[in-house]
Amino acid sequence: MVKRYGDFTAVDDVSLRVEAGDFFGFLGPNGAGKTTTISAIVGLARITSGSIEVFGYDNVTQWREARRFIGLAPQEYNFDRYLSIRDVLIFQAGYYGLAPRLVRERADELLEQFGLQRHAKLEYTKLSGGMKRRLTLARALVHDPKILILDEPTAGVDVELRLELWALLRRLNAEGMTIFLTTHYLEEAEALCRNIGIIRAGRLVALEPTRDLLARAGRGLQDIFLELTRA
Numbered sequence: 001m002v003k004r005y006g007d008f009t010a011v012d013d014v015s016l017r018v019e020a021g022d023f024f025g026f027l028g029p030n031g032a033g034k035t036t037t038i039s040a041i042v043g044l045a046r047i048t049s050g051s052i053e054v055f056g057y058d059n060v061t062q063w064r065e066a067r068r069f070i071g072l073a074p075q076e077y078n079f080d081r082y083l084s085i086r087d088v089l090i091f092q093a094g095y096y097g098l099a100p101r102l103v104r105e106r107a108d109e110l111l112e113q114f115g116l117q118r119h120a121k122l123e124y125t126k127l128s129g130g131m132k133r134r135l136t137l138a139r140a141l142v143h144d145p146k147i148l149i150l151d152e153p154t155a156g157v158d159v160e161l162r163l164e165l166w167a168l169l170r171r172l173n174a175e176g177m178t179i180f181l182t183t184h185y186l187e188e189a190e191a192l193c194r195n196i197g198i199i200r201a202g203r204l205v206a207l208e209p210t211r212d213l214l215a216r217a218g219r220g221l222q223d224i225f226l227e228l229t230r231a
């Protein structure tokens, strides 16, 4: 894919394939093009050229099918601040055409699963940071997607919550969920991801199994990351 904003090329001929069931890490310095790539995959940004397929469906010509498979946990909280968190989940499920009764069941199931049931009636602004992160994940999973795309899910969270989120993501992946993760925490990518892509100034500079990247990394992922991404 290529994505240009005016005459600036944010993503420059990036070609990659994430296998079903993979835990894929998409790394790169600030401004490298990660969020732009994610926006293109999920259909929030229109690519300038190229194509994107999600489980075999073209995400432009077959957007309805493609989007059905994707759960997105965005970087920023974008919940409706006047809704209870239960209604946040119910609204989200509504976008995917689930029957009203099923929608409510699904919302309650997710609240339970993410330990949020007790706060179901609160607006998201009244939750702690950790709960907001969990709500982001619950909302991404409401329509039972096949790939979960996470844009820096652990930015600014404390150690305990980070470990909790890691365990959650590992469990989802073990249950078959494909995961596409961006993070600035290289130890996170090292701990979780089976394969890693590194982007620098819009161009892919590495795409390989984490283990291979580490094998040529010397003293850890940070060394090879800096070597590949420094101007």
Ligand code: ATP
Residues within 6 Å of the ligand: 005, 008, 010, 028, 029, 030, 031, 032, 033, 034, 035, 036, 037
């Ligand atoms: P970060 O790690 O800081 O979140 P990123 O890798 O996600 O960075 P992007 O947000 O994809 O980077 O941005 C890539 C480049 O595209 C940046 O130079 C950014 O300024 C530019 N860019 C992003 N969105 C727009 C837009 N709507 N119009 C113009 N330029 C944009």
